[in-house]
Amino acid sequence: MTEIQLDTEKRILLAAKNVFVRKGFDGARMQEIADEAGINKALLHYYFRSKDKLFEAIFIEAFSGFIPKIAGLAIAETTFFEKVELIVHSYIDMLVANPHLPLFVLHEIQRNPENLVKMMSSMGVNPVLLGQIMSGISKDDSIRTIDFKHLLANILGMCIFPFIARPILQSLLFNQNKEEYDKYLIERKKIITEFVYNSLKL
């Protein structure tokens, strides 16, 4: 992290992100955030008026990182399978760097579903945009026909699942060997790309 001394607000946001992501909203304690930021509770309320407000600030940032950056890819001058490879690789790299992000986002999204739609549209993600990408794919006649909605869920599911289910899978498949599991996660970049390729090529 190389924190040569960030200003207080930054330190709070960093600490809050760590604690909220690890514990969820209900499990997180203002005291723990204060400790991790090297300050006291009162100062948290000085910068952010309430726990809710602080959480909101964290969540927006986390959520935007979690939504796949597929918009840009829609226009890119590459083949369909190169796009898939790019999505899978960059997404898994992001997850390796932020392994607790998915479960955090998914859990808190259900706690407060109303805010979701607002955040989505404020981020420029909407069904219309996705419809355009959709039609772009079905035009490619070198691949098998597949509904974009299903393809998206397939790819994201295969990428995300091993991260959110890590405690189960690491025990079930690797006898709790952490290093082996990290290797497994990296392997999946190639595996998933090939899996999609084999399934859709004609």
Add this chain to the structure above:
Amino acid sequence: MTEIQLDTEKRILLAAKNVFVRKGFDGARMQEIADEAGINKALLHYYFRSKDKLFEAIFIEAFSGFIPKIAGLAIAETTFFEKVELIVHSYIDMLVANPHLPLFVLHEIQRNPENLVKMMSSMGVNPVLLGQIMSGISKDDSIRTIDFKHLLANILGMCIFPFIARPILQSLLFNQNKEEYDKYLIERKKIITEFVYNSLKL
């Protein structure tokens, strides 16, 4: 539910399951469980000594339903692809009936990872058993070679993801249309089966 009047303990367990699954351990309130069971808080502590104990009882049941029943399939006298189809269909049917189960289990598994291994082995799920299934698959030379660990994550990921990410995807892909999303979930039984088939057949 047709509850013509279950005995108190059953009513508590049912109410607790609903509340815990909806809110998670930290978010759940003993008061809310009591209300939903039609009793008061004190009686909860009479039947189950603490919130932790009550949760434990719920979680074991929920967790065992969540672990795929793949053990029996290992011996079944069917082709590989028929096994895949059977797993996908029965698993998605289970998820349709219990849509909140996955996120609940996944979240609480991280809250208390130590208990996990015990529960796994007490349920007879272990790497050795999975190793046997693994070798059973690689023997089948009518399919492309794939590491069972990756295939398992692929299938489970594709099945589970649309359920845990429902609030995002329903907004992103279906403009919040609930009925359309339910249809989409059912469609996935066929889609996933075919996706795996196309990817692995030779």
Add this chain to the structure above:
DNA sequence: GTCTATATCGGGATAGAC
């Protein structure tokens, strides 16, 4: 801006009557 001290409240747990 940052601290200590304190108000306030919610929620898990218990006592004890019926």
Add this chain to the structure above:
DNA sequence: GTCTATCCCGATATAGAC
């Protein structure tokens, strides 16, 4: 077994000195 009343701690939030 089931209830009401209460204890008690922990956690958010605020007051106010420096």
